[in-house]
Amino acid sequence: MTLQTELPPAPETDSELVTSGAFDAKQLVASLPQAVxxxxxxxxxxxxxxxxxxxxxxxxxALAIWHPSVFAWVVTxxxxxxxxxxxxxxxxxxxRGRAQADSLRKVKRDTVARVIGDDGSIxxxxxxxxxxxxxxxxEAGEVIAGDGDVVEGIATVDESAITGESAPVVRESGGDRCAVTGGTVxxxxxxxxxxxxxxxQTFVDRMIALVEGAARKKTPNEIALDILLTALTIIFLLAVVAVGPMQQFAGExxxxxKLIALLVCLIPTTIGALVSSIGIAGMDRLVQRNVLAMSGRAVEAAGDVDTLLMDKTGTITFGNRxxxxxxxxxxxxxxxxxxxxxLCSLADETPEGRSIVDLAGAHFSTALEDRGLEGEAGSVPRAQSRGPERSDGSPLVTVPFTAQTRMSGVDLDGVQYRKGAADSVRAWIGADATDVDSIVDDISSRGGTPLVVAAGTQVLGVVELSDVVKPGMAERFVQLRAMGIRTVMVTGDNPLTAAAIAAQAGVDDFVAQATPEDKLELIRREQAAGRLVAMTGDGTNDAPALAQADVGLAMNTGTSAAKEAGNMVDLDSDPTKLxxxxxxxxxxxxxxxxxxxxxxxxxxxxxxxxxxALFSTVYPQLxxxxxxxxxxAQSAIVSAVxxxxxxxxxxxxxxxxxxTYRAVSPARLLRRNLLIYGVGGVITPFIGIWLIDLLVRLLPGMG
Incomplete structure (x- = not known):
């Protein structure tokens, strides 16, 4: 007999990769003083x-002052x-960055901290x-005075001033959710x-400096574009300088x-004027999505990523099995x-342990009541020796889960009950669990996690834990594949489980039983092949790989080591945001x-x-x-300027x-670029200059 229950519906995910940033025409007026x-x-x-x-x-x-005319002053x-x-x-x-920085400054408070001395004094x-x-x-109600890691205790923290999210978050000592930010409550x-x-040098201080653009440096692509624009400017400058002698030789x-106007119109002034704003706006769009980029180079590197490493738990799947x-x-x-x-899960405080208690209680509510042990997960205190007694006075000894044993259970009435990983239970009972080997293999092949349950040396069966792939992930990986990005799932699970989840999610490849060294080696191998690599991480063990990756997105809930190693920090701690x-x-x-x-x-x-217009009087054929x-000639030049x-x-x-970017092939992307902005760049000036000329010709001195 196999008992199953329906999983709760998964939350919906946003299918949009990028949405347009807000633009307010009032920003133009407000920014005029800075432009001056x-x-x-x-x-x-x-x-x-x-x-x-x-x-x-x-x-x-200077020329307009020397020889004033309507034409000269209009061009000037x-x-x-x-x-x-x-x-x-x-x-x-x-x-826009300064406005965001002003809101961040409100987070900074000159608070008084209670420092614990070496002797325990405060x-x-x-x-x-x-x-x-x-x-x-x-303590509750107090502001955290500086950035740090929780080394003792657990608490809920209000980080809305930084992340904008009203829901409090849990911060606890140890693990990957220990980092706290100064100014939060x-x-x-x-x-x-x-x-x-x-x-x-706090996190908020760095955020303020970065969103203001003060610490922003030009990216390699910007430098390359500057070189191109400089070369074009020099070429057109030499060409325009040569026009003057040509005019004199022709008798004009x-x-x-007019020559200056010609030079200004021919050099690429449009992109030259907008290149800085494009780079700053790129970082600004990340900030709007609660992602802090440590440099513009990291944003551009994200656009050129070839390989994307994503952790399975919490990224591709919901995390809590x-x-x-x-x-x-x-x-x-x-x-x-x-x-x-x-019974084996009563002292198991993990989400998995609580789910076993819930599932068993929903369908077998009388079984434990008959034993006099009714309760919920975690209701039995952890113990390694004689613990609480049943209602009939017999002792109960709980055995908590540890990473070393990978089992938990209880000792009751002279019988040892255990549940845990299949290989751990086999080693504990000293024999193969042949009766359930096929069940274990079947669950693993479907991407589940099998937990074998035993009473003494008898194997009673298997509990199936499921790690559910988030809805929409397969579609997102299709989009990434269309971008030319290879996706790799990294997990500590066994190869069978990893293969099943990878197939269900639709990733291109996976690495099972991955250690920090494995992640680092994979990134280096990809980079040695000339590829740009991105990855997400939140733990100290992720720090080397985050530092090595071209784009390292660290979670704000993660350790300080992870945030220092990455070149981006996600304030919402959503790994899929990569x-x-x-x-x-x-x-x-x-x-x-x-x-x-x-x-x-x-x-x-x-x-x-x-x-x-320059040569019309000398060469009427033009x-x-x-x-x-x-x-x-005058109206033509003024209209162009x-x-x-x-x-x-x-x-x-x-x-x-x-x-707007769509996940299409590079060939289609280039074709769309040429058709819209290439052809549009040719047609628009013809129409615009002609319309402006209709107005300019009405000015005196333009005949």
């Missing part, structure tokens, strides 16, 4: 393209607007004077925290203002198996590529607008290239939200 401050020459010099525009604006200003004004709008794009992105010390290694005691119980960071006086079925050995009644399994991080990295790269394509493509229209039928400035403002929202 960015007119400082030192700020302009950071972008070679915009520095050329900046110098051009200064020169045209719009060149300054171009420089201003470029600063505005970066100021808006930085402003002294009150200002939080700003805490040093690494100090131990502080924090203990809601219940009492804990002792060992400080792990110096004042001014060269106009420096539950008892779902009892499988009695031949000739053993099901109620006897359930009775002993529940999939979103990869999507945001892809989105950052495709946004920069799309806007670069648009910027280079719209130069084509400017050629048709300005070059015929008027055939005036396909937009622009009114005059105005469009050049306005398109930067028009693309600021796109640079902040990012181009």
């Amino acid at each position: 401050r960015k007119l400082n020459p030192r700020d302009q010099a950071r972008s070679p393209v915009m520095f050329v525009v900046f110098i051009g604006a200064i020169i045209t200003t 004004a719009w060149l300054w607007f171009t420089v201003l709008f470029a600063g505005l794009a970066e100021a808006v992105a930085e402003g 002294t009150s010390v200002p939080g700003s004077e805490l040093t690494v290694g100090m131990r502080i005691v924090v 203990v809601l219940s119980d009492r804990i002792v925290v060992r400080i792990t960071t110096e004042p001014g 006086a060269a106009d420096p203002i 539950r008892a779902t079925a009892f499988h009695p050995a031949p000739g053993v009644p099901a109620d006897e198996l359930a009775d002993v399994a529940r 999939i979103e991080v990869v999507g945001i990295g892809k989105q950052l790269l495709i946004t920069r590529g799309a806007l670069t394509t648009f910027s280079l493509a719209n130069d084509l229209a400017k050629y048709f607008a300005i070059l015929p 008027d055939a290239l005036n396909v937009m039928h622009l009114h005059s 105005v469009f050049n400035a306005l398109v930067i403002v028009a693309l600021i929202p796109l640079s902040l939200r990012g181009v």
Whole structure:
């Protein structure tokens, strides 16, 4: 007989990889003062393209003062607007970060900590004077004065000021949920925290510095793009310088203002103005999702990831395995198996132990009552010797679960009852459990975990624990596969269980019985083959692999060692969020590529607008290239300059939200990029310049 019960419905998961970041037009107005401050020459010099525009604006200003005209002043004004709008794009992105940083500053409080001395005495010390290694005691209602690890006790903590989540979290000594953050509040119980960071270097301090962009450095892709833009700028600069002598040779006086306008319109000003805002916005989108990236390089690396390592428990599966079925050995009644399994779990405080008690109690509620041992999991105190007595006075000795024995149970009426891993129970009874070997193998092959139950030397049967794959995971792995990312599940389970879960989840590969050394070796092997690797982790044993990975996403609930080793920290401690991080990295790269394509493509229209205008009086044949039928040379140049400035403002929202990324093949991605932003970059300026010309021709001096 096999008794089974239905699992509770699994919570729904978000199927969206990346959602657009919010954009508010009011941000443009609020960021104007900061944009004006960015007119400082030192700020302009950071972008070679915009520095050329900046110098051009200064020169045209001097020329307009020397020989004033409507044409000269209009061109000058719009060149300054171009420089201003470029600063505005970066100021808006930085402003969003500062707003988030202001909210984080509210978390910082100059609290008084109660420090435990070596002799056990407690002294009150200002939080700003805490040093690494100090131990502080924090009780319910008190603020944790600094970052650290819980070394004693267990408590619920309110971290809403940092994560935005209203639900409290549990922090306890030992394990992977011991890290606490300064500024959070203990809601219940009492804990002792060992400080792990110096004042001014806390997690909140680093978050503030990072979201403000103050510590942000250019990524390799940004540097490569800067080199490309600089090269194009130099090429066009030499070409425009050569136009002047050509005009004089053709018998037409060269106009420096026209040449400067030509240079500004031909160099890739659009992407040059937006490249900084794109990078800052990429990090900002991660912060909106409660992921703190330690550098822009980590965000971009996520976009180029080839191999993704994910832990099974808590990432691919829900984590807490539950008892779902009892499988009695031949000739053993099901109620006897359930009775002993529940008896062996009374002192087992793990989620698995509680689920066995729940399952047995739901269907065999009278079995333990007959023994006088009614109760719930954990209700029997742990003991290694004589323990509580039954209602008839006989002694009960509980045997708690340990990592060494991998068994738990009780000694009652001269009989030893045990439940645990199959190989551990075999070793304990000193014989093979041949009666249930097929059951054990069947459960393992289906991805479950078998626990063998024995009374003395008799095997009574097997309890099946199921680790359920989260809904939607298979679909997500399909999306990652479409991105060209190979997924690897890493688990400490046996190979049979690992293979079953891997097949059910749809990952490309798995590593069973993995040790920290195995994880590190796998990452190094992938990197040696030229691949970028990402992984998640929360424990101290994950720290080496997190540090080695190109993208290491550490959980905020994890140990300080894990958070220090990773280059990203997930404040929500949701390991599956790494999939979103990869999507945001892809989105950052495709946004920069799309806007670069648009910027280079719209130069084509400017050629048709300005070059015929420069030589139309000397070579009337060039008027055939005036396909937009622009009114005059002056109006054509002014229209091109105005469009050049306005398109930067028009693309600021796109640079902040990012181009929507879909998990498609690189070929389709390139084709979409060329069709939308390449063709669009050619067509849009023709329409825009023509419309602007209709208005510009009304100005005096544009005939």
